[in-house]
Amino acid sequence: MTSSPLDRLLRPQTIAVFGGREARRVVEQCDRMGFSGEIWPVHPKLDEVLGRRCYRSLSDLPAAPDAAFIGVNRTLTVDVVRGLSRAGAGGAVCYASGFSEATAELADGAELQQALVEAAGDMPILGPNCYGLINGLDGALLWPDQHGMQRIERGVAILTQSSNIALNLTMQTRGLPIAYVVTAGNQAQTSLADVACALMEDPRVTAVGLHVEGFGDLAALERLATIARRSKKPVVVLKVGRSEQAKHAAVSHTASLAGSDAVADAVLARLGLGRVQTLPALLETLKLLHIAGPLANHSISSMSCSGGEASLMADAAVGRKVEFPVLQPPLLPRLRRVLGEMVALSNPLDYHTFVWGDLAGQTEAFSAMFEGGYALNLVVLDFPRSDRCEASEWMTTVDAVVAAASATGALAGVLATLPENMPEPVSGRLMAKGVVAFSGIDEAITAAEVAAGIGEAWGRPPPLPLLNVIPLDGELETLTEADAKIELVACGLPVPWGLQAFSPGEAAAQAERLGFPVVLKGLGIAHKTEAGAVVLNLRDREAVWNAAAAMATDAGYLVEKMIGPPVAELIVGAIRDPVFGLSLTLGAGGIFVELLDDSVILSLPATKADIRAAISRLKIAKLIHGYRGRPKGDLEATVDAVAAAAEYVVMNAVCLEELDINPLMVLPEERGVAAVDALIRRRR
Numbered sequence: 001m002t003s004s005p006l007d008r009l010l011r012p013q014t015i016a017v018f019g020g021r022e023a024r025r026v027v028e029q030c031d032r033m034g035f036s037g038e039i040w041p042v043h044p045k046l047d048e049v050l051g052r053r054c055y056r057s058l059s060d061l062p063a064a065p066d067a068a069f070i071g072v073n074r075t076l077t078v079d080v081v082r083g084l085s086r087a088g089a090g091g092a093v094c095y096a097s098g099f100s101e102a103t104a105e106l107a108d109g110a111e112l113q114q115a116l117v118e119a120a121g122d123m124p125i126l127g128p129n130c131y132g133l134i135n136g137l138d139g140a141l142l143w144p145d146q147h148g149m150q151r152i153e154r155g156v157a158i159l160t161q162s163s164n165i166a167l168n169l170t171m172q173t174r175g176l177p178i179a180y181v182v183t184a185g186n187q188a189q190t191s192l193a194d195v196a197c198a199l200m201e202d203p204r205v206t207a208v209g210l211h212v213e214g215f216g217d218l219a220a221l222e223r224l225a226t227i228a229r230r231s232k233k234p235v236v237v238l239k240v241g242r243s244e245q246a247k248h249a250a251v252s253h254t255a256s257l258a259g260s261d262a263v264a265d266a267v268l269a270r271l272g273l274g275r276v277q278t279l280p281a282l283l284e285t286l287k288l289l290h291i292a293g294p295l296a297n298h299s300i301s302s303m304s305c306s307g308g309e310a311s312l313m314a315d316a317a318v319g320r321k322v323e324f325p326v327l328q329p330p331l332l333p334r335l336r337r338v339l340g341e342m343v344a345l346s347n348p349l350d351y352h353t354f355v356w357g358d359l360a361g362q363t364e365a366f367s368a369m370f371e372g373g374y375a376l377n378l379v380v381l382d383f384p385r386s387d388r389c390e391a392s393e394w395m396t397t398v399d400a401v402v403a404a405a406s407a408t409g410a411l412a413g414v415l416a417t418l419p420e421n422m423p424e425p426v427s428g429r430l431m432a433k434g435v436v437a438f439s440g441i442d443e444a445i446t447a448a449e450v451a452a453g454i455g456e457a458w459g460r461p462p463p464l465p466l467l468n469v470i471p472l473d474g475e476l477e478t479l480t481e482a483d484a485k486i487e488l489v490a491c492g493l494p495v496p497w498g499l500q501a502f503s504p505g506e507a508a509a510q511a512e513r514l515g516f517p518v519v520l521k522g523l524g525i526a527h528k529t530e531a532g533a534v535v536l537n538l539r540d541r542e543a544v545w546n547a548a549a550a551m552a553t554d555a556g557y558l559v560e561k562m563i564g565p566p567v568a569e570l571i572v573g574a575i576r577d578p579v580f581g582l583s584l585t586l587g588a589g590g591i592f593v594e595l596l597d598d599s600v601i602l603s604l605p606a607t608k609a610d611i612r613a614a615i616s617r618l619k620i621a622k623l624i625h626g627y628r629g630r631p632k633g634d635l636e637a638t639v640d641a642v643a644a645a646a647e648y649v650v651m652n653a654v655c656l657e658e659l660d661i662n663p664l665m666v667l668p669e670e671r672g673v674a675a676v677d678a679l680i681r682r683r684r
Helices: 021-033 074-087 109-120 163-170 192-200 218-231 253-257 260-271 279-292 307-316 329-339 359-370 392-408 424-432 441-459 481-490 504-514 541-549 590-596 608-616 635-651
Strands: 014-019 038-042 067-071 092-094 133-135 140-142 155-160 178-183 205-212 235-239 274-276 300-304 376-380 412-416 436-439 476-478 498-501 518-522 534-538 557-561 568-577 581-588 599-603 656-666 673-675 678-683
Touching: 014 021, 021 038, 021 067, 021 140, 067 074, 067 140, 074 092, 074 109, 155 163, 155 192, 155 279, 163 178, 163 279, 178 192, 178 205, 192 205, 192 218, 205 279, 218 235, 218 260, 235 260, 235 279, 260 274, 260 441, 260 581, 260 599, 274 279, 274 441, 279 424, 279 436, 279 441, 300 307, 300 359, 307 376, 307 441, 329 359, 359 376, 359 392, 376 392, 376 441, 392 412, 392 424, 412 441, 424 436, 436 441, 481 498, 481 635, 481 678, 498 504, 504 518, 504 541, 504 557, 518 541, 534 541, 568 590, 568 635, 581 590, 581 608, 581 635, 590 656, 599 608, 608 635, 635 656, 635 673
Parallel strands: 014 038, 014 067, 067 092, 155 178, 155 205, 205 235, 235 274, 300 376, 376 412, 412 436
Antiparallel strands: 133 140, 133 178, 476 678, 498 557, 518 534, 518 557, 568 581, 568 656, 581 599, 656 673, 656 678
């Protein structure tokens, strides 16, 4: 096992506990889990705690402890941490609250947290404002409360800032083997990503689940993704807080598309970290990752003895990336032979009850389906209540699934449509046999989708390092459209031929120089169409003069050559997220930006392959590829133009706040593209 600065804290042989009631509870929990190391209570007045000698002070301890639980008040916590650090302790859990999480109530909260970090020095600390950790592999706890975990030999690690959520997750009855639960509280010094990286070095950990309230350190997140890929231990993230982009960014259409939650999605996908939206989905996904790791693809098979269940399964995949491929012809004779003539052979498959209670018949049917090459094979099975019913025939089905999975080497799961219909003993038995015990249809579909997404990401070359720069803090300026286009032309982005003017007469003269028809625009206006500051298809000098005279603008005019009808219109934009920095937004442009809800986010830097894949995910891509016999768009020129915009963003990342190209007109094949409107906001 690779050594980590967190090793002694996470896998201690000696534990010191400071304080009264909470410290006593830590000792109780260690005893309940069978911790075999030494526990040293520290209290100025007590002689013993649960049969153990109590030391009067830190200086009286026989040695520097591997780990310490500090259950004293917030001010004294700083002093204890300082003493432990100087003594050479391996790390500490800081239980007390009243630090940076309480700055609204306590004026010195942030200052005290800084003092805590300084007192710790190089010694790792968890918290403050957290319960600590449970190591279910070695029975070592720095945890001042009851919990639902038990000793295991291998399993997943779950990390969260919230101690209460961690406590709730330990109480799960879904058969998920949990090796570690770690809470980080305020993450004053040690982040969830830091802990996750350390836990991955433990060969007994199979996968990691993170409940995240916010990302603070992108470099740590990238490091976690790198270690996950290298060690083949997948990570799934439940990130809360779907906040919108900061209000000041609403100058452009890009701002309405690139909310920070959408950017988080893009960054996690790029790094190969799975994402879920609920705690049940987190647990079910961890089950699948514990048993199988990432899936090879998105294909699933499903069998049930009810047409209603088969329909529920089929409907659950609508709008998701998972798929139920049709049964391949070689499977059909074998299934027909065992299931009979009355069963409609399909996927999902309702196998009726003709083989119900027949171990050999069910094993043969399941084996036939499992040999179809699907990434995951599900058998829907809701168990009866144990207090009122008898379940021996259901266990026959369980035995048949296990036998079929063993015989075929395929990945199988037994799925209860309702969580309460999957008894914990059955879950444990299935998981021990390498069969995933799923609770809930939507959660199982989510698990498959996430596991396949991680597999897909790991199948690609490792991503380039994220664009992570410290932005300037100067005055914000908005370039005119004309100036913005000069910048974009310099980086290789095609724009219509245009000339500036500062009076109606000059605008008419510039139009004659360009040649009709032309477009007239008022400069210095963000949303020109809504403000009536764009007039199209002007065909003579008088029309240009009249349009300019009627246009309210103090910044002058831009006269441009009229571009022919496009095949499609895109928006290409970038905006600075307060956490993830700059990212690129692609979507349906023009007047359809918000109407079609058709956009994707690309974290930066992006390759042309990334851009091509992003364009293919847009609904409007059908137009570019020639929808229903219409002309195809110039896809290569579109990719080149977006790449040029992405390069501009990367090269100007220190000062750029916002880029909005809308629309980027995609012209017919061989005719290229044109950035018809552009907005740039940047720091001086």
